[in-house]
Amino acid sequence: SQTIHQWPATLVQPVGSPLSLECTVEGTSNPNLYWYRQAAGRGLQLLFYSVGIGQISSEVPQNLSASRPQDRQFILSSKKLLLSDSGFYLCAWNGGTYWGEQFFGPGTRLTVL
Amino acid sequence: DAKTTQPNSMESNEEEPVHLPCNHSTISGTDYIHWYRQLPSQGPEYVIHGLTSNVNNRMASLAIAEDRKSSTLILHRATLRDAAVYYCILRDSTDSWGKLQFGAGTQVVVTP
Numbered sequence: 253s254q255t256i257h258q259w260p261a262t263l264v265q266p267v268g269s270p271l272s273l274e275c276t277v278e279g280t281s282n283p284n285l286y287w288y289r290q291a292a293g294r295g296l297q298l299l300f301y302s303v304g305i306g307q308i309s310s311e312v313p314q315n316l317s318a319s320r321p322q323d324r325q326f327i328l329s330s331k332k333l334l335l336s337d338s339g340f341y342l343c344a345w346n347g348g349t350y351w352g353e354q355f356f357g358p359g360t361r362l363t364v365l
Numbered sequence: 366d367a368k369t370t371q372p373n374s375m376e377s378n379e380e381e382p383v384h385l386p387c388n389h390s391t392i393s394g395t396d397y398i399h400w401y402r403q404l405p406s407q408g409p410e411y412v413i414h415g416l417t418s419n420v421n422n423r424m425a426s427l428a429i430a431e432d433r434k435s436s437t438l439i440l441h442r443a444t445l446r447d448a449a450v451y452y453c454i455l456r457d458s459t460d461s462w463g464k465l466q467f468g469a470g471t472q473v474v475v476t477p
Binding site: 284294301309311340342344346352355357358359361 | 397399401406407408409410411414450452456458461462463464465466467468469470
């Protein structure tokens with residue numbers, strides 16, 4: 253069966269520090285991968301998506317970047333965190349179904365102080 | 366992407382049905398109607414989807430208006446575990462990237 257992992261689960265970082273969040277998927281190959289952010293009390297905002305190694309598309313301009321060094325690995329990064337980067341970061345992959353069901357990871361709760 | 370409109374919140378008593386409305390007046394012929402729900406401190410989970418016909422699964426039922434400009438997610442017997450934010454999303458079937466655009470959703474409160 254397929255599983256999606258994210259780490260760390262929680263993170264507290266000072267403003268101006270770098271960030272690296274990792275997402276990995278098991279049990280599938282060539283998935284579409286997605287990064288979302290959810291600010292406190294808000295809905296999910298799609299940040300990046302990837303359809304293959306090295307292929308990244310950005311939905312909104314921001315202080316973040318994404319990379320996909322391996323087929324089942326998706327990384328979210330920042331060189332210098334802002335207070336506004338705080339939130340709940342979720343990674344997802346498409347389930348391979350024709351209707352495009354997405355499966356979400358457990359998320360990383362990031363607090364920037 | 367076409368947008369959806371949902372009430373901010375709804376309340377229900379335990380073991381009673383819950384009807385969650387969603388308006389999507391600008392839906393196109395290639396849009397599927399998807400529903401996800403998000404429990405506190407968790408990622409969203411898929412609930413159900415449909416195109417034109419009403420759909421049922423173990424979690425819920427989806428009733429789609431004949432003109433497809435609105436739909437209703439039905440939880441037949443609400444339990445405390447159904448307390449979550451429910452998102453109605455239009456997914457363009459021609460979008461090979463499979464992107465989903467989440468709105469604010471409806472917060473469902475279930476009272477014992």
